[in-house]
Amino acid sequence: MRFDSLIDSVGGTPLVGLPILSPSPDVRLWAKLEDHNPTGSIKDRAALAMILRAEKEGLLRPGSTILEPTSGNTGISLAMVARQRGYRIVCVMPENTSIERTQLLTMWGAQIISSPAAGGSNEAVRRAKEIAAEHPDWVMLYQYGNPANADAHYEGTGPEILADLPEVTHFVAGLGTTGTLMGAGRFFREHKPSVRIVAAEPRYGELVYGLRNLDEGFVPELYDASLIDSRFSVGPRDAVRRVRQLVESEGIFAGVSTGAILHAALAQAKKCLDAGESADIVFVVCDGGWKYLSTGAYEGTLDEAEDKLDGQLWA
Amino acid sequence: MAIQVRIPTILRTYTDGDRVVEGSGSTVTELIDQLEADHTGIKERLVENGEARRFVNIYVNDEDIRFTGNLGTPVADGDTVVILPAVAGGSGV
Numbered sequence: 001m002r003f004d005s006l007i008d009s010v011g012g013t014p015l016v017g018l019p020i021l022s023p024s025p026d027v028r029l030w031a032k033l034e035d036h037n038p039t040g041s042i043k044d045r046a047a048l049a050m051i052l053r054a055e056k057e058g059l060l061r062p063g064s065t066i067l068e069p070t071s072g073n074t075g076i077s078l079a080m081v082a083r084q085r086g087y088r089i090v091c092v093m094p095e096n097t098s099i100e101r102t103q104l105l106t107m108w109g110a111q112i113i114s115s116p117a118a119g120g121s122n123e124a125v126r127r128a129k130e131i132a133a134e135h136p137d138w139v140m141l142y143q144y145g146n147p148a149n150a151d152a153h154y155e156g157t158g159p160e161i162l163a164d165l166p167e168v169t170h171f172v173a174g175l176g177t178t179g180t181l182m183g184a185g186r187f188f189r190e191h192k193p194s195v196r197i198v199a200a201e202p203r204y205g206e207l208v209y210g211l212r213n214l215d216e217g218f219v220p221e222l223y224d225a226s227l228i229d230s231r232f233s234v235g236p237r238d239a240v241r242r243v244r245q246l247v248e249s250e251g252i253f254a255g256v257s258t259g260a261i262l263h264a265a266l267a268q269a270k271k272c273l274d275a276g277e278s279a280d281i282v283f284v285v286c287d288g289g290w291k292y293l294s295t296g297a298y299e300g301t302l303d304e305a306e307d308k309l310d311g312q313l314w315a
Numbered sequence: 316m317a318i319q320v321r322i323p324t325i326l327r328t329y330t331d332g333d334r335v336v337e338g339s340g341s342t343v344t345e346l347i348d349q350l351e352a353d354h355t356g357i358k359e360r361l362v363e364n365g366e367a368r369r370f371v372n373i374y375v376n377d378e379d380i381r382f383t384g385n386l387g388t389p390v391a392d393g394d395t396v397v398i399l400p401a402v403a404g405g406s407g408v
Contacts, residue, residue, distance in 0.1 A: 120402055121402065122402050199379075201379070203397070203399065204402070217369070217370025217371070217400045217401035217402065218370070218401055218402055219369070219370065219401050225381060225382075228382065229382060230378060230379070230382045230383070231378065231379035231381070231382050232377050232378055232379070233372070233374045233377050233378075233379065233397060233399070234377065267377075
């Protein structure tokens with residue numbers, strides 16, 4: 001495969017079967033390897049789509065500054081694209097994310113503003129909105145509410161899966177900005193409505209939820225519950241257990257959030273097995289495990305890994 | 316065996332600081348009515364117009380009740396119910 005530049009190579013990722021983790025010959029699991037994107041995560045799709053849309057709409061011009069609340073991957077993807085296209089980039093990131101993410105963002109040329117650990121991504125979003133108000137000339141692409149984020153999956157991820165696996169019955173992805181699920185979900189609703197859309201939501205430790213007011217929570221503007229059929233909440237213990245299982249049995253070394261998605265995919269697989277239905281369940285491998293080695297997720301006992309992840313934004 | 320209900324920090328003022336309380340009922344509605352009897356005031360923080368409040372997520376055995384019948388979702392002894400505020404995050408955003 002040949003491309004004119006790195007950003008032209010975004011998407012078109014492999015879909016691989018999981019012969020060992022699939023529970024039966026009739027209930028099959030498939031992994032969409034988004035770590036094969038240029039910066040190693042699914043966020044390359046959304047970042048490229050948001051920048052191209054903003055250029056088309058005249059919001060971004062050479063020399064513009066992009067501002068984005070991000071726990072890492074989106075910032076890395078935006079920085080990779082921004083640098084090649086002549087933009088400066090500022091990321092607002094919770095301080096309780098892994099050290100590798102800070103190092104990578106800096107390497108790709110982003111400037112980082114830290115937001116307090118308590119409150120997690122909600123706090124980063126709030127802080128980014130404040131900074132945007134102080135710098136009206138900066139462009140906040142805002143992945144949580146930017147339709148181009150979901151469109152990247154409507155135009156890319158969804159069609160790629162249907163082309164590679166026309167018999168697909170379920171699509172399982174993580175619920176963060178909701179862009180992947182909303183875009184691919186809308187694609188399948190229109191092109192193969194029998195596909196069930198399953199969300200895996202990371203469940204963090206107490207510190208992240210803190211004293212979050214129940215009347216002022218956060219639901220991304222992109223989120224439309226009608227595009228989802230079931231939603232699982234997955235804690236760090238199950239996420240770690242599954243991410244280890246994935247590398248031990250299938251050789252796929254993924255980030256911790258993928259463990260949460262695999263957990264939901266296996267829960268769905270068990271439901272299909274118990275109901276005597278055949279199924280082809282596609283789940284998203286968001287990124288590789290490299291950026292999370294320092295979190296302790298891959299070594300020691302499950303108890304130790306769970307303790308180390310407590311208070312971290314592991315997904 | 317009862318139903319275990321995990322209470323978020325913000326609501327522990329109603330449970331004397333307890334992180335986990337026990338409840339009973341055959342649906343989430345009945346469970347919340349039982350919680351209200353033991354911890355007066357908690358129901359109003361969870362339910363609005365017969366549905367879970369917008370920024371309150373309730374999970375029965377890790378599955379969000381909004382996709383399994385909302386407050387009518389069945390529960391049984393031995394189940395774990397988790398109540399959480401809605402937060403941003405996931406997939407390395």
